[in-house]
Amino acid sequence: MTRFPPDRRRTLLAAERPTEALSRHGRHRVALGFPNSYEIGMSNLGFQWVYRLLNREDDVACERFFAEDEDDDRRGPRTLESDRPLGEFPLVAFSISWEMDYANFLRLLPAARIPLERDGRVEGDPVVLVGGDCARINPAPLTPWVDVFAMGDGEKLVRPLGEILRRDLSRERTLHEFARIPGFYVPAVHGPRAEEADEGRIVVQQLKAADGASREPPHTTLLTPHTELSDKLLIEVARGCSEMCRFCWAAYAMAPQVRIPAEAVLEVARRNRPLTSRAGLIATAVADHPEILTILRGLSALDFHIALSSVKIDAISPEILAILTVQGERALAIAPEAGNERLRLALNKKVSDAMLREKVRLIAASGITQLKLYLQIGLPGETDEDVGDLVRLVDDLRRIFLDEGRKRGRIGTLVPNVNAFIPKPHTPFENEVLDEPESIAQKLKLLDDAFRKMPNVTFRGMPVVEAVWEAYLAKMGLESGPILREAAAGVPVRKLVKEHRETILSVVRPIRPAFPGPPSDLPRGVFDPHARQASPWGFIHKS
């Protein structure tokens, strides 16, 4: 896998347009991989930004590789730029944003003839580094295979990484040097639970809120039509979210929020306008930026077509909607999460039913004809009544949406997108359990039956097996090794969940507290320091 057929490689390279001249020369070479297809990898702003930062380093040249389809000549994964095998690079780095890509990661190393177990690597083998969201959430399951985890923002970690590369050290010295720098976790030096690190902690290195004012806005390095977001200039406007919904990993892990001033965002947009007319704003919650209107007005004045993936409910205004719809946007997504105010309050989601009704009215009046509603079942403290309230809420919003649509002569569709609540590390709900699979199935059936009877409603529910697998991937520890290996060998998720049911349920629905001592009497939704310490990610702390 990952070797590009010559024609495809040439086509992809020929279609790329850089937003900054990249030096292709450097004695110290890094292969930077995204363990999924080119189309998905190049749609990822974090991957694109780190590629730029690495290439900006003196005497460092970074090339990309992806998890492409199986290739016949069995030459193994090669980089896109120079078609070189990964084994020739002293540093092979991965940016992993989704745990779902772990199987591809595990396939890539043996395909490149790099020993899979880090203990089996010797002098001359590449140092295997993993960064991206997965590294900072829960690196534990990957520790047998990864030499170095980069835990934090690229701006904080790429510079020291470049300094280490330029020193031309032995493999062993390289690992020790990484281990000395805050934010790099080296299992061979720090231990599988970072027992040997300072105070047994690895401290994630991230920008502070005050850094936002002077931060260069991360943006697309290479524009290409061959991505899911064809030729779209992605610009990050903020990281973190002020709402702090109790289930949201991004809000807690990225806190405090780092916002980039509108003028800096618009300067990037202006500079790159000759290259593309499509822009996408990236943020944990796009509209949670005090200057969002200035940014949208500025992009609109530059004649960019703008798409927002979802909008924070309280930030929805006639002007934001007008900017989107005047460009032809007809679809929008919002996230009420729960069917009533009581449960929303328990999640720290500050959206009343009245506000929701009012915003849906504005959305329909603006000309949006497809409104996606992100909702959850199996939330902590949820009752049968709460599930019934999801049905009542959707019906209520449907009526408002249709009434307004009729006035405009265009009847729209409501799309309730219902996921199971997945407890995520580093959130106040990290020790909650996944709902019982049978209960998730029953609730989905109830919702499906109810929504089927509602005209202009298209229901999308998360398959139960996906919920169990996603919850497992989020919280698994070292016990996951054999399961991940089977996944890498191509065993379907449905079969894995069935055959390893006991192990998987013991992680997603632990019966007893995983820590010694009495169960915690802390109120629901509050971090429990004891349980946290015992969790696979308990050694990760924030700067």
Ligand code: SF4
């Ligand atoms: S509003 Fe969205 S991004 Fe912000 S904390 Fe809540 S779920 Fe997370």
